[in-house]
Amino acid sequence: MLDKILVANRGEIACRVMRTARRLGIATVAVYSDADAGALHVAQADAAVRIGPAAARDSYLNAGAVLDAARRTGADAIHPGYGFLSENAGFADACAAAGITFIGPPASAIRAMGDKSEAKARMAAAGVPLVPGYHGADQDPATLQARAAEIGFPVLVKASAGGGGKGMRVVDDAAAFDDALSAAKREAAAAFGDDRVLLEKYLTRPRHVEVQVFADTQGSVLYLFERDCSIQRRHQKVVEEAPAPGLAPQQRRAIGQAAVAAAAAIGYVGAGTVEFLMDEDGAFYFMEMNTRLQVEHPVTEMITGLDLVEWQVRVAGGEPLPMGQDDLAIDGHAIEVRLYAEDPQAGFLPATGTLHHLRLPADDVHVRVDTGVRQGDALTVHYDPMIAKLIVHDRDRLAAIRRLRTALDRTEVVGVATNTGFLQAIAAHPAFAAADLDTRFIERHTADLLPDPGVPGGPVLASAVLGLLLGRRRDAAAAARLSHDPWSPWNVADGWRLNDEATETLALRHAGTVLEVSVRYLRDGTFRIVLPDGAAVHATGEIDADSTLHAVLDGVRGRVTLVRRGREITVLGHAATGTHHFTLVDPIAEAEASGADAGRLTSPMPGRIVAVLATAGQEVAAGTPLVILEAMKMEHTLRAPADGRVTDLPYAVGDQVEDGVPLIGFEPA
Numbered sequence: 001m002l003d004k005i006l007v008a009n010r011g012e013i014a015c016r017v018m019r020t021a022r023r024l025g026i027a028t029v030a031v032y033s034d035a036d037a038g039a040l041h042v043a044q045a046d047a048a049v050r051i052g053p054a055a056a057r058d059s060y061l062n063a064g065a066v067l068d069a070a071r072r073t074g075a076d077a078i079h080p081g082y083g084f085l086s087e088n089a090g091f092a093d094a095c096a097a098a099g100i101t102f103i104g105p106p107a108s109a110i111r112a113m114g115d116k117s118e119a120k121a122r123m124a125a126a127g128v129p130l131v132p133g134y135h136g137a138d139q140d141p142a143t144l145q146a147r148a149a150e151i152g153f154p155v156l157v158k159a160s161a162g163g164g165g166k167g168m169r170v171v172d173d174a175a176a177f178d179d180a181l182s183a184a185k186r187e188a189a190a191a192f193g194d195d196r197v198l199l200e201k202y203l204t205r206p207r208h209v210e211v212q213v214f215a216d217t218q219g220s221v222l223y224l225f226e227r228d229c230s231i232q233r234r235h236q237k238v239v240e241e242a243p244a245p246g247l248a249p250q251q252r253r254a255i256g257q258a259a260v261a262a263a264a265a266i267g268y269v270g271a272g273t274v275e276f277l278m279d280e281d282g283a284f285y286f287m288e289m290n291t292r293l294q295v296e297h298p299v300t301e302m303i304t305g306l307d308l309v310e311w312q313v314r315v316a317g318g319e320p321l322p323m324g325q326d327d328l329a330i331d332g333h334a335i336e337v338r339l340y341a342e343d344p345q346a347g348f349l350p351a352t353g354t355l356h357h358l359r360l361p362a363d364d365v366h367v368r369v370d371t372g373v374r375q376g377d378a379l380t381v382h383y384d385p386m387i388a389k390l391i392v393h394d395r396d397r398l399a400a401i402r403r404l405r406t407a408l409d410r411t412e413v414v415g416v417a418t419n420t421g422f423l424q425a426i427a428a429h430p431a432f433a434a435a436d437l438d439t440r441f442i443e444r445h446t447a448d449l450l451p452d453p454g455v456p457g458g459p460v461l462a463s464a465v466l467g468l469l470l471g472r473r474r475d476a477a478a479a480a481r482l483s484h485d486p487w488s489p490w491n492v493a494d495g496w497r498l499n500d501e502a503t504e505t506l507a508l509r510h511a512g513t514v515l516e517v518s519v520r521y522l523r524d525g526t527f528r529i530v531l532p533d534g535a536a537v538h539a540t541g542e543i544d545a546d547s548t549l550h551a552v553l554d555g556v557r558g559r560v561t562l563v564r565r566g567r568e569i570t571v572l573g574h575a576a577t578g579t580h581h582f583t584l585v586d587p588i589a590e591a592e593a594s595g596a597d598a599g600r601l602t603s604p605m606p607g608r609i610v611a612v613l614a615t616a617g618q619e620v621a622a623g624t625p626l627v628i629l630e631a632m633k634m635e636h637t638l639r640a641p642a643d644g645r646v647t648d649l650p651y652a653v654g655d656q657v658e659d660g661v662p663l664i665g666f667e668p669a
């Protein structure tokens with residue numbers, strides 16, 4: 001057994017690996033960048049070593065610094081988690097050279113699967129079914145065109161060295177082939193320094209079904225069943241579940257055995273995932289193998305009752321797999337969703353900021369929450385914007401979906417935008433309940449999944465106003481306690497006047513619309529709130545220190561979470577009412593802010609300019625794309641906010657820019 005494991009990762013996966021190590025009585029070492037000195041994974045480790053500045057390439061991707069940390073702390077093994085150094089064959093070699101156990105497959109297995117064309121050739125030789133296609137060395141455009149015609153359109157052009165959906169183009173007919181090929185090659189050359197491509201038949205309604213495999217050094221290889229990860233956005237997984245709905249036992253065995261054959265063909269050791277596309281008729285085709293633990297591994301743990309990290313540790317220590325294929329069974333159904341700091345209403349732009357309020361469902365037999373952050377932590381641009389993974393388990397799929405909806409209902413985040421509402425909409429969608437899944441699920445149902453936030457209902461708006469009024473009253477009481485005469489009427493913040501009931505008008509901005517509300521302070525300390533539609537609500541209540549507002553609106557008691565920071569008020573209801581942000585309008589501050597920002601379009605986050613689509617002096621229509629910025633692995637398009645003229649474009653393609661810098665000078669017409 002290993003004595004001390006260094007976890008070469010951060011966030012939830014680092015915390016998750018350490019949890020198992022602790023349970024097994026193995027000491028843990030964390031590594032951290034300057035941005036993570038106060039992070040949860042550092043707090044949870046027995047020892048921690050700083051490995052560099054915030055940027056991942058200078059810290060978590062710095063193999064030398066990680067190995068040095070292992071040497072300095074006497075760690076005898078390194079767990080790479082996922083991402084960063086997990087699929088880096090050179091790093092696996094360097095660990096071996098340093099006499100440190102790499103908790104992962106042999107470097108040769110990582111290399112064998114690293115190149116898509118090479119991997120396909122090996123899989124074909126091992127008898128693993130492939131999507132009909134071409135992955136040969138002859139890259140002559142005429143050859144490729146002829147092969148595409150043989151395969152039959154639509155055809156998918158993929159970069160051989162690809163990953164993350166880059167260098168991929170769907171071609172609908174022969175006439176469009178040349179342009180798509182050049183575009184894919186250009187993108188592949190820029191992203192991977194290698195413009196080789198392969199061709200595949202493009203499946204129009206495939207499911208993404210992947211198999212968890214495990215192998216030991218004694219030559220035994222098992223499959224731990226499959227996961228369905230068809231619910232994706234831009235080829236990134238959003239919802240994952242196990243087992244894959246609707247698979248017949250013989251299909252499950254066939255896909256499991258194909259995955260085992262794939263792993264065996266490359267001398268695999270440890271945990272790996274073989275990804276397949278499954279056609280509407282149930283035929284499945286090898287896509288790629290991920291030679292590491294996956295983000296979505298917990299759903300497999302939930303249905304098998306196993307701890308995959310424990311198995312990884314044991315296999316790395318030379319132990320045989322503790323079970324045979326026939327000892328494994330599926331218990332119930334598990335679903336995972338990825339809770340991200342991103343704004344679905346703004347094209348899923350990754351969000352950064354401080355988690356002012358964070359409440360996640362409590363772990364129990366049905367719910368597991370994997371997270372690497374706490375309330376008060378900051379999410380920066382340097383890393384993946386994942387806040388947590390919510391994993392649920394129950395006896396069958398519909399029961400698991402109910403658990404998921406409840407878990408999402410109990411998820412409260414204030415401080416950064418999140419995809420909670422989007423996940424709730426997926427979990428509540430009839431097509432999801434019916435397991436009508438394929439990789440275009442989100443695309444097809446976008447209109448249902450991204451509802452317009454609309455106007456908040458009367459009770460939500462009344463709650464926001466009530467929360468504001470109660471907050472003011474509490475602040476005034478605190479101030480009065482500090483002053484000499486706590487009972488002075490001048491210390492009461494109720495608009496209280498001798499023998500009179502005062503009225504005040506408040507303006508709250510919600511999703512760009514200003515809502516005017518009038519408040520009458522009644523003599524008994526309660527309020528009469530008149531909403532924009534003229535409806536009057538009698539309101540009273542209390543607000544707890546933990547941000548729970550107990551409201552009584554027209555005699556009906558209710559409870560919501562209400563978080564106030566300065567002029568920002570967030571009301572977190574449940575799935576039916578949603579989360580609503582309001583800003584108390586302060587006319588003076590607004591005028592100053594808009595004056596300062598006029599005529600500039602600034603970068604929403606640090607990034608690199610990948611395209612400048614306009615020229616200085618150009619007249620453009622509202623919505624015209626002007627500059628494309630790449631940040632956090634995504635492209636963000638800055639568009640003309642109105643009809644007008646571009647006055648200045650200070651940056652060129654390739655320039656690195658900071659957060660909030662003016663990228664475009666603009667003069668509205």
Ligand code: ADP
Pocket residue numbers: 131156162163164165166200201202203204206208232235277287288439
């Ligand atoms: P990458 O390594 O760039 O992520 P993959 O080969 O893993 O690329 O494919 C990513 C996703 O693209 C898949 O999950 C699937 O949704 C889609 N995809 C890939 N190949 C095909 C295909 N032949 N037909 C239809 N969709 C495909």
